[in-house]
Amino acid sequence: AQSVTQLDSHVSVSEGTPVLLRCNYSSSYSPSLFWYVQHPNKGLQLLLKYTSAATLVKGINGFEAEFKKSETSFHLTKPSAHMSDAAEYFCVVSDSGNTGKLIFGQGTTLQVKP
Amino acid sequence: KAGVTQTPRYLIKTRGQQVTLSCSPISGHRSVSWYQQTPGQGLQFLFEYFSETQRNKGNFPGRFSGRQFSNSRSEMNVSTLELGDSALYLCASSATRPSYEQYFGPGTRLTVT
Numbered sequence: 369a370q371s372v373t374q375l376d377s378h379v380s381v382s383e384g385t386p387v388l389l390r391c392n393y394s395s396s397y398s399p400s401l402f403w404y405v406q407h408p409n410k411g412l413q414l415l416l417k418y419t420s421a422a423t424l425v426k427g428i429n430g431f432e433a434e435f436k437k438s439e440t441s442f443h444l445t446k447p448s449a450h451m452s453d454a455a456e457y458f459c460v461v462s463d464s465g466n467t468g469k470l471i472f473g474q475g476t477t478l479q480v481k482p
Numbered sequence: 483k484a485g486v487t488q489t490p491r492y493l494i495k496t497r498g499q500q501v502t503l504s505c506s507p508i509s510g511h512r513s514v515s516w517y518q519q520t521p522g523q524g525l526q527f528l529f530e531y532f533s534e535t536q537r538n539k540g541n542f543p544g545r546f547s548g549r550q551f552s553n554s555r556s557e558m559n560v561s562t563l564e565l566g567d568s569a570l571y572l573c574a575s576s577a578t579r580p581s582y583e584q585y586f587g588p589g590t591r592l593t594v595t
Binding site for chain 1: 517537572576588589
């Protein structure tokens, strides 16, 4: 079965410093992987997606993620945090069997200090 | 294009009642999925509809049901509400099936008292 594990439930950084949100996945086949962001009282916004093309994926708002099959990881990074980046981030893997079902990690809360 | 819209945004219901939530997908999108988000269980898949047919269902009791109309709008219904049904219910649409590039609405916050 497919699953994702977000290694940190809470990450705190200072504004202007790099962001690293860690995600490991488990999949019996070549998965599609995503990062979504959720701001308070809002829905989910797609940040970026990996679908077996380039292993380094660039997303919106300066975020990027690298797919590493050997490490089964898909960590999200950003060179310089902004106050507006404070939100909950979800690592997501596609289910098998072309079901269209997404499987979410438990989320990482990113706090950005001034 | 307008995004995914969900109505109502907030609901308060009493245990034992039933509730219907509505979702309008992005224009041209034919697939609609529903997810439940709670602090304890996180985000969990409820079901997916495509061309008015339920294509996939998550591990939820039969009290949770849904349907999709010919214009791709979708509704989900929860009967005999329980306190544990209090959650944010999110709808997502996608252009094709299967598609994992799903676009989410703002959600309906359901509180059961």
